[in-house]
Amino acid sequence: MSEVQEKDNYSANPNQKVYDMPHQTDHEVNVVKIYFAKQVPKMTWETKEETYTVKSGGLVSDVKKKYEKKGRRNIQADKEDSVRLTAKESVKVTWEEEVQAKKADGSPDFDYERIDQAIIKKKVWVVAECQGNSGKLSVEIHENKLTNTENVYDNPVKFLDGETEKSTLEFSINGTLVYAKEITMRPKSDQDVKKLIEKFSKRTEVNAFLFFKAEVKETQDTVIYPDDTHEFLNKENDRFEIKGTPCYCNRNITVDEMIDLIYHLRDKQNYKSKRDSFFNSGKEKITTISITSGKISENRDKIKLFTDEMNAMFKKFDIKTCRRKIHFLGQMYLETISFTYTYESRDSVPDNYKGGVAFQGRGMKQITHDYNYLAYYDYVNNTSHSDTYMKFRSGYESVGECVQNRPKARENGLTEAFYEDLKTYAKNISENLFHAFNSAGWYSTIYKTATIKAMDNGLEDSDVEKVTTAINGGQTNIAERKDYTKWTREFFKYDTECVNK
Numbered sequence: 001m002s003e004v005q006e007k008d009n010y011s012a013n014p015n016q017k018v019y020d021m022p023h024q025t026d027h028e029v030n031v032v033k034i035y036f037a038k039q040v041p042k043m044t045w046e047t048k049e050e051t052y053t054v055k056s057g058g059l060v061s062d063v064k065k066k067y068e069k070k071g072r073r074n075i076q077a078d079k080e081d082s083v084r085l086t087a088k089e090s091v092k093v094t095w096e097e098e099v100q101a102k103k104a105d106g107s108p109d110f111d112y113e114r115i116d117q118a119i120i121k122k123k124v125w126v127v128a129e130c131q132g133n134s135g136k137l138s139v140e141i142h143e144n145k146l147t148n149t150e151n152v153y154d155n156p157v158k159f160l161d162g163e164t165e166k167s168t169l170e171f172s173i174n175g176t177l178v179y180a181k182e183i184t185m186r187p188k189s190d191q192d193v194k195k196l197i198e199k200f201s202k203r204t205e206v207n208a209f210l211f212f213k214a215e216v217k218e219t220q221d222t223v224i225y226p227d228d229t230h231e232f233l234n235k236e237n238d239r240f241e242i243k244g245t246p247c248y249c250n251r252n253i254t255v256d257e258m259i260d261l262i263y264h265l266r267d268k269q270n271y272k273s274k275r276d277s278f279f280n281s282g283k284e285k286i287t288t289i290s291i292t293s294g295k296i297s298e299n300r301d302k303i304k305l306f307t308d309e310m311n312a313m314f315k316k317f318d319i320k321t322c323r324r325k326i327h328f329l330g331q332m333y334l335e336t337i338s339f340t341y342t343y344e345s346r347d348s349v350p351d352n353y354k355g356g357v358a359f360q361g362r363g364m365k366q367i368t369h370d371y372n373y374l375a376y377y378d379y380v381n382n383t384s385h386s387d388t389y390m391k392f393r394s395g396y397e398s399v400g401e402c403v404q405n406r407p408k409a410r411e412n413g414l415t416e417a418f419y420e421d422l423k424t425y426a427k428n429i430s431e432n433l434f435h436a437f438n439s440a441g442w443y444s445t446i447y448k449t450a451t452i453k454a455m456d457n458g459l460e461d462s463d464v465e466k467v468t469t470a471i472n473g474g475q476t477n478i479a480e481r482k483d484y485t486k487w488t489r490e491f492f493k494y495d496t497e498c499v500n501k
Contacts, residue, residue: 029132029173030224034139034212034232036240037112037125037180044101045073049094054085063091070294071098112180116239120200121186121193121246121497126169128179128214135219137171137179144209144234152199152208152244158192160184173219185242193246197499200244206251209239247498248322252311255304259297261491265333268487277340278302284343284362284430309437317441319452322498327455327467328444330485334477335366343430344368354398362429365440365471370399370419373426375447376439388412444471459489 052063061081068075078092085091101109112127130137140156156167161181165188171179186193200206211234216223226232233240243251253261266275278291278299289302296303314320319328333339344361353360355370367373375386392409393402402409403419410416428435444451454466464482468475492498 027221028224029130029135029216029219029221031128031130031137031214031216031230032226033127033129034214035114035127036116036118036210036233037114037127039110039125039180039182040113041100042109042111043098045096046099047094048097049092052091052093054087054089054091056087057085059084060091063093067093067095070298072096073098112178117241117243118185119243119246119251120196121184123182123184125180125182126212128171129177130171130173130179131177132173132216132219132221133175134221135173135216135223137173138215138217139169139171140167140213141210142213144211144239146209148203148208152196152203153210156213157210158187160186160188163188173216197244197246201499203244206244207241208244209241211239245499247494247500248325248492249498249500250320252314253307253325255300255307258307258310259300259303261329261488262296262303262339264491265484265487266338269338269483271338274338274340279306279336279340279342281337282341282343282345282430284345284427286342286431286433286436288433305433309433313437313441316438317445319441319445321456321500322492322494323459323500324452324455326459326485326488326492326494327464328440330464330488331467331471331481332364332440333484333488334481335361335471336364342436355400358423359426362426363436363439365443367429367439367443370422372443372447373422373429374399376429376442377422377425379442379446380435380438385414385418388414459485459494 050067052066054063059081060077060079060083063085064075064077064081073096075093075095077094079085103109112125114127115124118124126139128137128139141159142155143151143153143157145151158165158167160166161169161183166183169181169183171181173179187196200208212232214225214230214232245251262278263275265271276291276295278289278296279286280290280292289306291299291302314325314328319325336342342363344366346357346360349357349360353368355373359368359370359373361368367376371386371389374389378384378386388409389399389402392406392412392414393399394405397405399414399422400419403414403416406414429439430436444455448470451467451470454463454470457463457466461482464485465475465478468478468481489495494501
């Protein structure tokens with residue numbers, strides 16, 4: 001025995017992957033887990049190297065910084081960091097880069113990441129973790145009624161394996177630990193899909209919960225399940241939810257969908273130089289969602305913050321149909337200059353900007369003018385300063401002018417001190433994610449009711465013009481607004497997928 005083996009305090013490889021599956025036992029088939037998943041690339045670290053030729057001098061450490069980016073690590077050079085380089089001198093740089101792993105045959109390798117919800121008509125993976133060397137694992141999908149009085153689906157649930165409608169999946173058990181199959185969550189005929197969606201639409205949450213029933217056949221080995229029910233995903237906090245709408249009505253937009261929509265709009269407008277920029281411009285910005293480096297798809301945490309807040313706003317202000325969401329997103333894309341600004345960032349403003357520079361455009365709908373900021377302040381704080389302003393103002397003077405010129409307004413709370421505080425409060429709309437969206441939802445539904453009414457009319461160019469007038473008071477940038485609305489409509493597949501056209 002070596003000296004190392006005699007020691008009892010040596011450590012295992014910290015990078016070793018540990019699986020939670022039990023040890024394989026002969027003459028047993030152990031069905032460990034069955035779940036819905038999405039396929040994700042299996043990543044590994046690959047050594048790269050490059051010779052960099054210096055243009056005009058500098059330190060070796062400066063050269064190494066040029067190679068820093070997400071997905072790289074352990075950047076090294078063949079010279080010390082402190083070495084000063086001369087023009088045209090070369091440095092050999094090595095690093096490890098994260099790349100997709102390959103299978104033995106050279107094809108891309110994948111892992112399976114468990115998901116807890118999906119949408120009808122979408123593709124998902126059914127993954128079974130099963131130990132054993134013989135038999136067939138048969139898997140059916142069933143609906144758990146939970147609080148609903150009757151099923152939406154006929155059990156077992158029908159799905160598509162390729163183009164074939166099935167109600168059972170079968171895996172041949174052959175010693176592999178993980179078995180996976182991609183399916184489409186829908187019956188084959190469009191008529192059956194329509195009937196299913198109609199059943200879903202009668203439910204408050206427009207959803208259902210699915211679970212698996214498993215049986216192992218054609219084996220002489222002992223079969224082991226987690227419990228006597230042979231069911232998976234049928235316990236509290238373990239259930240799989242499926243949304244009963246193939247469109248965006250009455251459901252949240254997912255992070256992946258939001259990322260795809262951003263890229264779709266950027267590519268349609270040929271926005272190459274800032275394709276991966278996201279709310280990173282302007283003198284005032286929301287730092288929690290600002291993306292200044294790396295791809296948008298590599299900053300999922302920031303897109304999730306954005307998407308979660310947007311979904312919460314949609315729900316709060318009843319922006320629930322595809323039509324309303326398409327209009328809102330198309331207009332928002334224009335107002336925020338392609339999802340890069342929450343603040344207009346002008347040093348001077350036109351004379352018609354009531355309140356001047358302090359009350360220029362902010363938020364996801366670029367609220368402008370001090371009287372609009374005052375109305376939003378009242379909405380959030382349950383005050384009535386707007387009523388005071390409307391009562392004592394003269395003509396179309398601004399709130400600031402009213403404060404300065406109308407003693408009665410000041411006596412009723414519209415003081416100089418309050419107006420200065422309103423200027424400070426205004427920055428919430430450009431710097432706070434909640435207020436950036438909350439102000440936009442309020443403006444489009446409660447404050448300017450003509451906006452939501454115009455959204456409900458339709459999605460043609462004439463409808464975009466009406467929505468623009470309601471938001472903007474005119475037809476500013478109308479060509480772009482029409483394009484952004486049309487491209488969002490295309491992404492939503494409104495004409496073929498929406499159930500509420």
